Amino acid sequence: MATVDLSQFHKTFFEESLEGLDAMEAALLALDSGSADHELVHTIFRAAHSIKGGAATFGFADVAAFTHVAESLLEEVRSGRRAVDAGLTDLLLRSVDCLRAMLARTARGQPVADAASEALRIELTQLVAGEAAPAPAAAQAGATAVDGWDIRFVGLPHLLRSGHEPLRLFRELQQLGRLEVLRAFVGDAVAADFSTLDPGECHLGWELRLHGAVARPDLDAVFEWLDGDCELAIAPLAAVEPVAPSPEPAVAAPAAAREASAAGHADGGSIRVGIDKVDALIDMMGELVITQSMLNDIGANFDLSQLERLREGLAQLERNTRELQDSVMRIRMLPIGTVFNRFPRLVRDLERKLGKQVKLELHGEHTELDKTVLEKIGDPMVHLVRNAIDHGLELPRQRRAAGKPEAGTLRLDAHHEGGNIVVRISDDGAGLNHERIRAKAVERGLVPPDQPLGDDEIAALIFEPGFSTAAQATDLSGRGVGMDVVRRNVRDLGGSVGVKSVAGQGSVFTIALPLTLAIIDGLVTAVGGERYIVPLISIVESLRLPADAVRRTAGGGEVFRFRDEYLPVIRLHRAFGCADAVTEIGRGIVVVVEDGGQRVGLLVDELVGQQQAVIKSLEKHYRQVQGVSGATIVSDGSVALIVDVGGVVRLGRCSGKAA
Amino acid sequence: MAGKRAAKRDGEQMVGDAAVRLPPDCRLGALSALHAELVAALPGGAVELDGSQVERVDTAALQLLVLLCRELDRRGGTLAWRGSSAALDEAAGLLGVAKILELPAAGPA
Numbered sequence: 001m002a003t004v005d006l007s008q009f010h011k012t013f014f015e016e017s018l019e020g021l022d023a024m025e026a027a028l029l030a031l032d033s034g035s036a037d038h039e040l041v042h043t044i045f046r047a048a049h050s051i052k053g054g055a056a057t058f059g060f061a062d063v064a065a066f067t068h069v070a071e072s073l074l075e076e077v078r079s080g081r082r083a084v085d086a087g088l089t090d091l092l093l094r095s096v097d098c099l100r101a102m103l104a105r106t107a108r109g110q111p112v113a114d115a116a117s118e119a120l121r122i123e124l125t126q127l128v129a130g131e132a133a134p135a136p137a138a139a140q141a142g143a144t145a146v147d148g149w150d151i152r153f154v155g156l157p158h159l160l161r162s163g164h165e166p167l168r169l170f171r172e173l174q175q176l177g178r179l180e181v182l183r184a185f186v187g188d189a190v191a192a193d194f195s196t197l198d199p200g201e202c203h204l205g206w207e208l209r210l211h212g213a214v215a216r217p218d219l220d221a222v223f224e225w226l227d228g229d230c231e232l233a234i235a236p237l238a239a240v241e242p243v244a245p246s247p248e249p250a251v252a253a254p255a256a257a258r259e260a261s262a263a264g265h266a267d268g269g270s271i272r273v274g275i276d277k278v279d280a281l282i283d284m285m286g287e288l289v290i291t292q293s294m295l296n297d298i299g300a301n302f303d304l305s306q307l308e309r310l311r312e313g314l315a316q317l318e319r320n321t322r323e324l325q326d327s328v329m330r331i332r333m334l335p336i337g338t339v340f341n342r343f344p345r346l347v348r349d350l351e352r353k354l355g356k357q358v359k360l361e362l363h364g365e366h367t368e369l370d371k372t373v374l375e376k377i378g379d380p381m382v383h384l385v386r387n388a389i390d391h392g393l394e395l396p397r398q399r400r401a402a403g404k405p406e407a408g409t410l411r412l413d414a415h416h417e418g419g420n421i422v423v424r425i426s427d428d429g430a431g432l433n434h435e436r437i438r439a440k441a442v443e444r445g446l447v448p449p450d451q452p453l454g455d456d457e458i459a460a461l462i463f464e465p466g467f468s469t470a471a472q473a474t475d476l477s478g479r480g481v482g483m484d485v486v487r488r489n490v491r492d493l494g495g496s497v498g499v500k501s502v503a504g505q506g507s508v509f510t511i512a513l514p515l516t517l518a519i520i521d522g523l524v525t526a527v528g529g530e531r532y533i534v535p536l537i538s539i540v541e542s543l544r545l546p547a548d549a550v551r552r553t554a555g556g557g558e559v560f561r562f563r564d565e566y567l568p569v570i571r572l573h574r575a576f577g578c579a580d581a582v583t584e585i586g587r588g589i590v591v592v593v594e595d596g597g598q599r600v601g602l603l604v605d606e607l608v609g610q611q612q613a614v615i616k617s618l619e620k621h622y623r624q625v626q627g628v629s630g631a632t633i634v635s636d637g638s639v640a641l642i643v644d645v646g647g648v649v650r651l652g653r654c655s656g657k658a659a
Numbered sequence: 660m661a662g663k664r665a666a667k668r669d670g671e672q673m674v675g676d677a678a679v680r681l682p683p684d685c686r687l688g689a690l691s692a693l694h695a696e697l698v699a700a701l702p703g704g705a706v707e708l709d710g711s712q713v714e715r716v717d718t719a720a721l722q723l724l725v726l727l728c729r730e731l732d733r734r735g736g737t738l739a740w741r742g743s744s745a746a747l748d749e750a751a752g753l754l755g756v757a758k759i760l761e762l763p764a765a766g767p768a
Contacts, residue, residue, distance in 0.1 A: 160687060166718045170753050181755025186722075186729060194730035195698040199690035199723045206755060
């Protein structure tokens with residue numbers, strides 16, 4: 001008999017469950033902030049319900065058992081038998097964290113239930129069993145704590161054929177408490193003769209005893225689907241003293257959340273795409289097919305009179321291809337809201353922890369960016385948000401003294417700016433303490449004591465490695481391993497991060513990121529017979545220098561004056577060894593590029609034009625080359641190398657230092 | 660390890676030449692064939708089972724074995740095990756039929 005291998009659906013289950021938990025969390029936070037919306041409760045209940053169903057289907061018994069208890073609790077809320085209070089949302093939020101961690105462990109094939117999850121499950125169970133308001137249905141037993149149940153369960157003949165498996169049922173019961181089989185027996189209806197019996201008919205019955213403070217609804221839920229397939233009798237063992245509430249279990253919520261997100265990222269192999277994006281692709285394919293058949297038609301019996309039609313066809317083909325490219329790239333684009341969504345929870349937890357009040361404003365959640373960028377921008381943003389709340393926003397009493405509202409405002413804002421996405425994290429807190437930063441920088445030897453620095457320059461110092469002014473390192477931030485890591489992460493994505501701050505009014509951190517890592521806007525330049533592409537994001541200016549504007553330094557280096565500073569000139573033809581290139585400065589073009597605040601001038605023959613370049617890895621196809629970040633294919637079909645501005649700048653600094 | 664032992668009923672050791680082998684996937688789909696084999700083995704009075712290969716087992720299979728025991732009891736025959744896998748022991752223990760089948764109960768039943 002063919003059996004379906006359910007493991008192929010596991011990944012989808014995990015993805016959907018994590019999404020469900022996100023939805024639960026968002027709804028719980030909304031409930032927490034006072035909106036007693038029935039729809040929110042429904043959302044939470046539905047999410048829990050489908051996670052339970054999925055987990056049970058796939059045999060993740062621990063997850064199913066845990067969700068089941070949470071669901072019972074939610075059912076009471078949904079039916080109005082239990083009021084929502086801060087304690088309840090807190091418990092449910094902790095359950096969400098716990099489930100995330102459990103799912104992560106399930107996905108990794110590790111033991112799913114641990115001490116924390118068991119403690120939480122018991123806490124939930126006791127809440128449901130011990131405190132449930134008397135309800136008509138559960139009145140006889142559900143309302144009081146019991147120390148177990150006697151169950152008589154006899155399968156009807158068609159039980160097994162209907163797909164019910166007592167083994168699975170017993171395992172579920174084991175999840176609720178200690179299961180004891182008092183007696184297993186064979187029913188009377190079975191054929192007397194062994195040789196004529198039907199092995200598919202069920203003739204077994206059991207007398208079971210389930211030990212533990214199990215709520216009646218939980219028990220009923222196990223047998224929920226067996227209606228009409230078995231004879232069932234359930235009786236409480238004996239009423240006992242209400243169970244004392246268990247001590248508050250240690251909850252490592254952030255750790256659990258991290259664990260889960262790490263697992264989620266570990267195999268980011270799939271992406272959910274809106275159906276409209278797929279439809280757009282199909283449309284585009286249709287157009288492409290039409291164009292192709294038209295060109296085929298022309299090619300089949302071509303004569304010169306059709307030249308115009310051929311041109312038209314080719315132009316159409318080009319348009320189709322470009323649109324197709326756009327659409328395919330768009331598939332990788334996801335709204336930044338998926339990252340923003342984790343902040344309400346973070347902010348709520350930090351508020352509690354630090355005794356601060358924070359009003360979180362989110363703007364531009366729908367701004368889309370590449371999935372790869374999206375996945376990597378989360379951690380730096382979390383860091384900045386933590387910093388803003390920990391160091392930026394003041395305590396309510398300090399704010400009152402400063403004449404500000406007690407609740408600080410933290411604003412996250414995302415929007416497109418040219419080919420970039422710009423994310424701003426702004427707070428109305430105390431702002432950076434420029435004096436202290438300066439003093440610290442001097443103490444660390446980052447700047448000479450007498451160097452005049454503007455506020456922005458001082459602010460930029462916080463991104464230097466090993467810099468931290470926090471008088472007392474908290475466990476949130478301020479261990480001196482913060483901002484430089486943020487800057488490095490953002491730079492790895494080809495972006496930049498900056499800060500502006502006004503004392504007493506707050507700070508604004510700005511992260512600028514390329515929309516995608518796969519395509520860059522570049523300036524195509526010619527050097528000798530070669531084409532080099534300089535990423536547009538790095539270019540400050542392109543200029544033609546008079547020959548006498550360049551001065552030689554003692555070591556043989558060349559510098560020129562640009563605005564208020566002298567910049568080294570890097571002759572690309574020399575750096576990359578190109579023959580037949582322009583060597584006279586006066587006849588070439590100098591492209592001023594910037595990386596990490598350092599500028600150099602690149603000498604090229606001429607500018608060819610702007611182009612979007614699809615980055616192909618050079619490393620994969622050849623090997624790593626210093627000063628080159630990748631290759632692409634330009635419009636005439638030839639290969640052009642993409643200049644790694646950071647690498648080239650470093651090259652320039654080295655030769656500058658040698659000078 | 661559990662399972663490598665012979666159980667006897669009437670004090671006499673009855674080990675036949677050919678044991679009935681329970682298939683690795685010992686579930687409803689495999690049971691009509693197994694049932695036929697067991698029926699064929701019954702007249703000898705002593706049935707020996709080899710459960711060492713069992714990887715998956717369901718209630719229907721365990722029920723068939725319980726019914727086999729009942730039949731053997733009725734006829735005064737004996738059941739012996741040439742081996743049983745952990746999966747078989749666990750399932751029998753969970754369903755509370757390990758004693759009837761004279762298998763070691765692995766589950767907490």
